[in-house]
Amino acid sequence: MSGSILLSRRTLIGSLGASAGGLLLSGCDALGANEGFRGVLRSGESLTYATQRLVSDRNALAREFAEAEMSPVFRANGNIMPASADYAAHLATRFADWRLVVDGLVARPLAIPLAALMAMPQRAQITRHDCVEGWSAIGKWQGPKLAHILSLARLLPSARYIVFHCADSFGDHPYYESIDLVDALHPQTILAWRMNDAPLPVAHGAPIRVRVERQLGYKQAKYVMRIEARASLMGLYRGHGGFWEDDSGYQWYAGI
């Protein structure tokens, strides 16, 4: 007799618990879909961006490792072969006629051959690459500093962001990324044409890939064709400053 009461009470508690859990979950999903609430959640990104800029020195370096600490295998991620005919043609001629375009808010737009990038003062660094998914790999990168190229092109005072336009795309959407001037002028921000002491492989972004060592992997744009200086990210594709930012709502500031 008391057993049946206990059972029904237990069933009651169980179903209450289950529906409370269900309510919580669907509540979270509903909240997460609410634009006002998303705005509150997104304020965390602004707070993190401002705070990390505040506590980290402008030139604070990402840790550099010894050769012995490098990952035996450096995983290639995202697009590993751009689909465009243009890219295929450049690849066939080993980028002999390829030019890196630097334009936008610069006093002197440039078109730089790969050989000229190789001839510029170089920086080599062994750093850790952190994917937003949680894995990381340590590799060696070499190339000219982005700051050097921007000084050649002479940024206009109105320039606030540097945009990287890439040869690869997801469906109809070209890959692109953007960073602020603090990261663009950072001493470890380079245009890498060498990786692990060999020419940058296609899977890792040949002919050049940008390294922004204090941010996550999706900011390290591969197959960079054009560098554009801009005052704002508005009006560029869907306005969020990068392919994954536009497509999936990833945070533009990927320092965390």
Add this chain to the structure above:
Amino acid sequence: MNDRDIAETVETPTLVGGELVRRHALATRIWHWVNALTLLVMLMSGLTIFNAHPRLYWGEYGANADYAWLEISARSGQGIVRIGDVQAVTTGVLGLWVDGDGEPQNRAFPSWATIPSTYNLADGRLWHFFFAWVLALALASFMLISLVNMHIWRDLRIRLSELSPAHLWHDIKDHARLRFPTGAAALDYNILQKLSYVGVIFILLPLVTLTGLTMSPTMDAAWPWLLDLFGGRASARSLHFIAAFLLFVFFVVHMAMVLLAGPWNEVRSMVTGWYRLPRERMTSVKEDDE
């Protein structure tokens, strides 16, 4: 702030159980509930992030080609959790499970355990990094206030004598027999309570916060000592997961103890501050202890 003091110094001689007394300070109550909600959101959004790469490593780096000490995966129609060389089939819960629409899914943690319920790394990170601020700021405020209002010194301070094996064993036996203190003695935390609360407040929560920061590439540049402290980013990620798991274990034990000690009284004291002292037990029970 002095409610407890008054209760102890003035009323102690007459407290035998049954009386309503002020137990928890307002700061403690606010932090408790903010923290409860925050930890739940952090845990569930954290599982979404974990689902993006359900493998854990030790050292500076770790990716698919490297050895993972923990891995949740789906292989030949089974959900599998592997820790080191030991693996268990977890089909239905971890690695391979059926979603609300009856579709099999091979994410590590099932939709009922994650925020949002369908896999979305960007949204998981949005939740996680907003509530991370709440967690860290609330913890810092609670620590500061509890230092000032003497909560730490008065209620959580562990005395050396309490750590003697005899004292610990006595407390463990009392817990195992579900014999909780009564009367005024119920106002003091016993050593197992102190160890678990101190462990959560001063070890697990700071650990989970700092290991979380170590996964941030900008913070690693700003504070490189984080990498030295935890032995690299991949290690910090593993420790972050372990600390979160231990916080979950604490939550389960905490719930069980609240249910056993009398959920109504316990929850009321954490909401209103007022706690009814448990009455003395029937006398004969006491003897078999000695």
